[in-house]
Amino acid sequence: MSRDRALLQRALDRGEEDGGNVEFKERLSRNVHLAEGRRESLAAQLRHRVLSGDGEATYVVGVTDDGGLAGISHEAFSESMDVLSLLAEEAGAHIDDVQTWGVDREAGVSRNGAGDDGLVGVATVCDGAVLETDDEHIVIGTAGHVDHGKSTLVGSLVTGRADDGDGGTRAFLDVKPHEVERGLSADLSYAVYGFDDDGPVHVRNPNRKEDRAAVVEDADRLVSFVDTVGHEPWLRTTIRGLVGQKLDYGLLVVEAEDGPTRVTREHLGVLLATELPTIVAITKTDAVDPARVAEVEREVERLLRDVEKSPLSVSRHGVDAAVEEVSDTVVPIVQTSAVTMEGLDVLDELFDRLPKTADDDGEFRMYVDRSYSVTGVGAVASGTIKSGEVEAGDELLVGPMPDGRFREVEVRSIEMHYHRVDHARSGRIVGIALKGIKESALERGMVLLPADADPDPVREFEAEVMVLNHPTRIGDGYEPVVHLETIGEAAAFHPDDGRLLPGDTGTTRVRFKFRPYLVEEGQKFVFREGRSKGVGTVTDVSPVE
Incomplete structure (x- = not known):
């Protein structure tokens, strides 16, 4: 039996007891378990389980009241974790860890995350509210x-x-x-x-x-x-x-x-x-x-x-x-x-x-650096918050997609260095779990914005550039890779004077080769191709047509 499988088996063997710290739930739904009166009762039950376990409770989700393996869909499991998180918050606790297993009702519990009939999971709930991140x-x-x-x-x-x-x-x-x-x-x-x-x-x-x-x-x-x-x-x-x-x-x-x-x-x-x-x-x-x-x-x-x-x-x-x-x-x-x-x-x-550099208190913005999928949670976008702040439950836009459009998503949860937080602000390196999008649709270089934002992605922009190193000259149509925020995309340069020599500073039109991105005036970027390198500043943008 694997170590992870043993965790589930120990929870099932202990079972539910009035004075114990284990709780079985087949699923938790917003409509039923967060209804008026029910929410307070379940939060009190959770608090009792946490205190019974000296600050730690174990919730087994996807099982029947007697511990039978029921298995629930990925969507139902994600919703259950959302509800459990809200109940924990009300009880002055937080979800510290979640592990899941696939369930095949004929074969039993299969390897982590697999199975034909659904998921069963163990959530560890610990005493103490989620971390506040207001410190420097x-x-x-x-x-x-x-x-x-x-x-x-x-x-x-x-x-x-x-x-x-x-x-x-x-x-x-x-x-x-x-x-x-x-x-x-x-x-x-x-x-x-x-x-x-x-x-x-x-x-x-x-x-x-x-x-x-x-x-x-x-x-x-x-x-x-x-x-x-x-x-x-x-x-x-x-x-x-x-x-x-x-x-x-x-x-x-x-x-x-x-x-x-x-x-x-x-x-x-x-x-x-x-x-x-x-x-x-x-x-x-x-x-x-x-x-x-x-x-x-x-x-x-x-x-x-x-x-x-x-x-x-x-x-x-x-x-x-x-x-x-x-x-x-x-x-x-x-x-x-x-x-x-x-x-x-x-x-x-x-x-x-050392003093913290001035935070940008503008609207929330985070360029996606990495993305991954967590079983039972879904798509997670990771990056550094460039401005503003974000809270669990916020509605956001993510994009642009290859066609230039943005998608509406909801923040399921936020983690910072593996610690769950209820909100995060400018300068934090975070992973944001998103509802409403699959991980396969997320790409490095996309950006997360408030739901009421009106972004204009661009294929082309004007920039002031300085050539740090180049063997000959940069002519019309030169194609380096442009690194702007987390964007790394081939782009064609069209210098105003037709060419730029090593050490030159000049203005050029820059056009992304494959797709649009969100670019704004004043952003810095680096471009390189082989041993050729330079830096630039965006001076003007034009919405995609």
Whole structure:
């Protein structure tokens, strides 16, 4: 019997008892179980079950009163979880975890999520309301050359543990088997830690969602990392991480042995093109002598001055100066080692004290970065909220679809670093479960908006661009990939003067090759094709015809 199957069997074996914490329900429906009088009664029953279980109750849904496997449809199970969530909220509790199994009435319970006749599920309901997210929360995007210790540094920061010298703490962020095997990150990873009055609140094991959720719940101030990709073939993923998220700060790593490389310069260019306040961490200082560390710091200072930025050595000027001066023009430099933990206390103090960049209090907006499907919940859109706030139950629009239209959806629930929240606001990295759309219809680059919004998706827009690198000239019809928010789409350039040379700044018309997107004036973007790279700002948009 599998471990997951054993969870269901234990709940069925315990059964319903007057003084127990297990409750059987075949299904819960809005019309019946949320009706006047019934809602209060069921919330009181739930509260009793939670108290009987010392703060935790188990609801088995899709079974008869005597524990027989009935199985209900995916739609009925989703509605049951919605109702259970509302009952839990009224009882001062929240749903902490849901596991489901498919039911074949002839064969019994089959593998997780399979079965011909429906679903049966176990919901764990815990005491305490869902997390409020009004505390300060900064989001940091990391960048740097492959093997320069970026993921290892973040792993040591969030766990508070020294690395073993072989990148052991990196394993907390490399989420795919081939990444762990090769020691390379191939997609964006996310990590979180926080602070309270006693200092850092670390994650015991970032790979356990319960441990990450505990930090979100316990910390007074949160720091989320969007850990990007250092290997050159995946530069487009790094650009997506830095351009497509609502970041407060950038963290650029430079290895003490290698010093700045061409990839370092490219990543720095993307960070600065987005006008993101950035900190440079010189890593692996334990592997070289102090003279080499000082030499690399001077190289970094020269690199920053070359792009008209002012370096600020924290070892010389102190943390107070770094906190006060960091901006899109002043770049603090910190010497670090994940093995000896040198400099990590400095980064901790910086991240604890750095001000949150101004929140955008406008209407809710979130560009979709990832989508996935959760059995019993449905389609989930993940991304960073760019502006405004969202609550469970809100009606939204999502799109544009390939034909330019938007779909109406409803927010089932919201999660932040595996902790369910009742609302979230600008700057939060969240997963939003949506009712009214299948996961297969969601695509990266789509946007979530309020239901009363009147969006005009575009195929074409005008932009002011600067060519950072190009072997010859950019002529009419040049087709790079444009990275704007989470959009990554081939587009044709039509420069006003017919061409743009390396180092040129000029105006061009940009037309997406395949489909429309929601684009607005003032948005920054990066474009690349091979070794050709540049940055731009949207200056004018035209609704699709």
